Amino acid sequence: MAGEKPSVELCKGINGLDKVVLREVRGSSAEVYLFGGHVTSWKNEHGEELLFVSSKAIFKPPKAIRGGIPICFPQFSSHGNLEQHGFARNKFWSIDTNPPQLPSNSLIKTFVDLILKPTDDDFKIWPHSYEFRLRVALTPGGDLMLTSRIRNTNSDGKPFSFTFAYHTYFLVSDISEVRVEGLETLDYLDNLKERERFTEQGDAITFESEVDKIYLSTPTKIAIIDHEKKRTFVLRKDGLPDAVVWNPWDRKAKAMPDFGDDDYKHMLSVEAAAIEKPIILKPGEEWKGRIELSAVPSSYCSGQLDPQKVLQG
Ligand code: TA6
Numbered sequence: 221m222a223g224e225k226p227s228v229e230l231c232k233g234i235n236g237l238d239k240v241v242l243r244e245v246r247g248s249s250a251e252v253y254l255f256g257g258h259v260t261s262w263k264n265e266h267g268e269e270l271l272f273v274s275s276k277a278i279f280k281p282p283k284a285i286r287g288g289i290p291i292c293f294p295q296f297s298s299h300g301n302l303e304q305h306g307f308a309r310n311k312f313w314s315i316d317t318n319p320p321q322l323p324s325n326s327l328i329k330t331f332v333d334l335i336l337k338p339t340d341d342d343f344k345i346w347p348h349s350y351e352f353r354l355r356v357a358l359t360p361g362g363d364l365m366l367t368s369r370i371r372n373t374n375s376d377g378k379p380f381s382f383t384f385a386y387h388t389y390f391l392v393s394d395i396s397e398v399r400v401e402g403l404e405t406l407d408y409l410d411n412l413k414e415r416e417r418f419t420e421q422g423d424a425i426t427f428e429s430e431v432d433k434i435y436l437s438t439p440t441k442i443a444i445i446d447h448e449k450k451r452t453f454v455l456r457k458d459g460l461p462d463a464v465v466w467n468p469w470d471r472k473a474k475a476m477p478d479f480g481d482d483d484y485k486h487m488l489s490v491e492a493a494a495i496e497k498p499i500i501l502k503p504g505e506e507w508k509g510r511i512e513l514s515a516v517p518s519s520y521c522s523g524q525l526d527p528q529k530v531l532q533g
Contacts, residue, residue: 226330226358230315233260234279240315240332240356248362255281257313257334257354260288262364262513270453270515272391272487278478282310286478287389287487289366291354294346294382296464296495297411302346305387311336319353322367331357331365348380349373367510372501381500385464385493386511388455393448395467395485399424402442403463409434409496427488430469436496438463444490445518452518457492459509464491 226244233239238254247265252258262270273287284290284305293308294300303310316335336352353369372380392398401424409415411432420435424445442463444453457463466489468476473484492511499507 226360228330228332237279237281242330242332242356242358244330244358244360244362246360246362248358250356250358250364252332252334252356253279253285254313254315254334255279256284256309256311257291257336257352258285258288258309259356259364259366260285264362264515270391270513272389272483274479274483274487276478276480276483281312283478284309286476289389290387291368292383292385292387292491292493293352293368293370294348294380294384296383296385296493299383299495305385306382307342307345308336308352309387313354316353319355320369322355322369324355324357324367325359328357328359328365330359331355348378349375350380362515364513365510367508369506369508370499370501371506372503374503377503379500379502381498383493383495383498384460384509385491385495386460386509387464387489387491388511388513389487389489390444390453392444392446392486392488395427395488397447398488399426399445399447400442400465400488400490401425401445402439403435403465406438407436409436425465427467430467430472432466432468433464434493434495435463435465437461442490444488450518452516453490454514454516455490455492456512456514457510459507460492460494460511461497462493462495464489464493464495466491 229241240252242250249263251261260273271288277286290309292305295302295306313334313336316333319333334354351371355367357365404422406420442455469484474481
C-alpha cells in the first residue's frame with residue numbers, strides 16, 4: 221500500500237518456491253524468484269502489472285519460467301553448444317549477504333542482491349569458475365533496475381567468454397497496436413532466416429507476424445509504445461550493445477506448452493543483450509550489464525509524450 225515503508229521480504233511463491241518481494245513507498249512493487257534469479261512481477265503505483273507471465277507458465281525447476289525477465293547466460297539462444305539460453309535461468313540462486321559495493325543512487329533503498337556460483341556438477345557443462353551477482357532494485361519512482369556483475373574466478377589462468385540477455389517480456393494490451401522506437405535503420409540478424417543480416421527500415425517497428433531479430437549496436441534507449449494502454453516503456457541499458465525483439469505469433473504460440481494460444485497478443489520481448497561480440501573475461505576481471513525499465517503514461521497520437529523526446533531526453 222502507498223505510504224508504507226519500502227520493504228524487502230523473502231517469502232514463498234508458487235509451488236513453495238522462494239521469492240523476494242520488493243515494495244516501494246508510492247505503491248510500486250517487484251517480485252524475483254531465487255529459482256533462475258527470475259523477476260516475475262513489476263507493478264506500478266496503481267498495482268498494475270507491467271510484465272507478461274504466461275497463464276500456462278510452469279513453476280517447476282529446472283524448467284524456466286515463461287515470462288517476466290529470464291536471464292540468458294552464459295549463452296544466448298542456440299549461439300553455442302550449451303542448452304538454449306544457457307543455464308542461469310534453470311539454477312537456484314542465493315541471497316548475497318555480503319555483496320561488494322555497487323556505486324548506485326543513494327535514493328534507491330529497495331533492492332535485493334542475489335548470487336550464482338557454479339557447483340562441481342556445473343563444471344562438467346561449463347568448465348569455468350565465476351561469480352554472478354545480480355541486484356534487483358526498485359526506485360522510489362517505480363523504475364525497475366537489474367544490474368549484473370560477472371567475475372571470472374578461474375584459478376587456472378583461463379579466460380572465458382559468454383553471451384548474455386535480459387529476456388524481458390513486456391505486457392502489452394494488443395501487439396498489433398504496439399510500436400518500438402529507437403531501432404530504425406539499424407542492422408539486425410534475422411533468426412527466422414538463418415541469422416542473415418539485414419538493415420531495418422526507417423520507421424518505427426510494428427507487428428503483424430512472427431518476429432525474432434537481433435538488432436546490433438543499438439542506442440542505449442528503446443521505447444515500446446502501447447497505444448491502447450497509453451503507456452510507453454522506456455528501456456535504458458548499459459554494457460549491452462544489442463537488442464533482441466521477439467514475438468512468436470500464433471503458430472509458434474500453439475507449439476509452446478507453457479504459453480497460451482492467444483498469449484502472443486499480449487506480450488513483446490525486447491531484450492537488452494550482448495550477442496554479436498561475446499564478452500571475454502580474464503581471471504579477476506568483471507563485466508557489468510544493467511537495464512533500467514520505466515513505464516510512463518503516454519498518448520503518442522496526442523503528442524503529449526513523443527517517444528523521440530523520450531529517446532533524446
Ligand atoms: O529471444 C528470442 C528467442 O531466442 C526465440 O528464438 C525463442 O526461442 C525465445 O527466445 C524463447 O526461447 P525459450 O527457450 O524460452 O523457449
